[in-house]
Amino acid sequence: MSADGQLVARVGGSVITTVELDQRLADLRSGPLGPRLPKDGTPAGVRLRRWVAQLLASEALLRHETGRSAPSLDHAARTLFERVTADVAVSEAELFRYYRDNLDLWVRPxxxxxxxxxxxxxxxxxxxxxxxxxxxxxxxxxxxxxxxxxxxxxxxxxxxxxxxxxxxxxxxxxxxxxxxGGVLPYEAVRESIHADLLSAARGQAFDDWLASRRAALVHLSPGYEHPGDPSLPDAVHRH
Structure with a gap:
């Protein structure tokens, strides 16, 4: 292994190496949850290593998409979420359909x-x-x-x-x-329905966008695939 480490992933024009991965794992193991983490070299430890590789790739993707201008990763994530979902809307028809199909939620004793x-x-x-x-x-x-x-x-x-x-x-x-008692009228619950459905729609839109950007920009080296990938011999998350 070179001083720069082996390649873990490429994200746009940047690279993640085993040096960064090992440092992040060391930081986690020295933290308050360290004693509860699986040991290196065990099957669970291998999956943890893959999870941390995924985390580093996601962080690099956030920095790539915000042009590295955000003061923190949390700020980058919030900025991207607002930008990507700014035009997401829920129609009045969708709101009323949800109300009509879930009248049991609005029953007031x-x-x-x-x-x-x-x-x-x-x-x-x-x-x-x-x-x-x-x-x-x-x-x-x-x-x-x-x-x-x-x-x-x-x-x-x-x-x-x-x-x-x-x-x-x-x-x-x-x-x-x-x-x-009775069923609350649509007008009385419309705002809460709108808030819930809009939040769900924005979350789905952002998830879809993020998945597409990951597919386009994140290239993981063999051995660092998502821990839930059912093609892996040690996968534990299957459908």
Whole structure:
């Protein structure tokens, strides 16, 4: 091996050598996760070496695509992402189709707002007045004890409820408000759908662009293929 090391990869006009690869591995092994990394020469250690080669190639690709002008690799990645995905958009038809096809995501259960108190005996519960009740709580089914929940969800707004006994004691409450359940309208969830779908679309567009640039610019030496390549004899990630 020469002082410059053997070739690991070519990325555009730059090269990555075993000197850089060994240095990065040494840095990793001297870090906090070093003791947990596989040993050199083991099958897992060989795969780790391939992973680090992939990382170095990706970093070189970022520097190539940003003209080495970015102050950091994180900045380069963010700059490229913004540039590549600037024109990605999601149509109104796509947004509504997603809403329509996933109505179960927008189901809002009935909610009831109560103020309640719990006492140790029915006589003490009956003596509770409005000022003795706790702060207002807005609740859905499943958040109260069985018999008390049934009483709350069968009462009309403004009604006093109880005393009702549960394992916690004797409950009394006033029902203040009922918010009917149902499916949230499209207008109420459009912005959140748009944010989710646009993020996914931008991520896919960037992944596709990055894969195409890697195919065009990254040339790995034999032995440094992606660790998940199913053609490798020691591949462990197969579909």
């Amino acid at each position: 009935e909610r009831r707002t109560v103020r309640q108190a719990v006492r140790s005996s029915p006589a003490a519960a009956v003596a509770v007045c409005l000022d003795d009740l706790g702060a207002a709580e807005t609740l859905c089914r499943g958040q109260l004890a069985g018999p008390f929940e049934d009483a709350v969800f069968s009462a009309a707004p403004g009604a006093w409820i109880g005393p009702v006994r549960t394992v916690f004691g004797w409950h009394v409450a006033v029902l203040h408000r009922v918010e009917p």
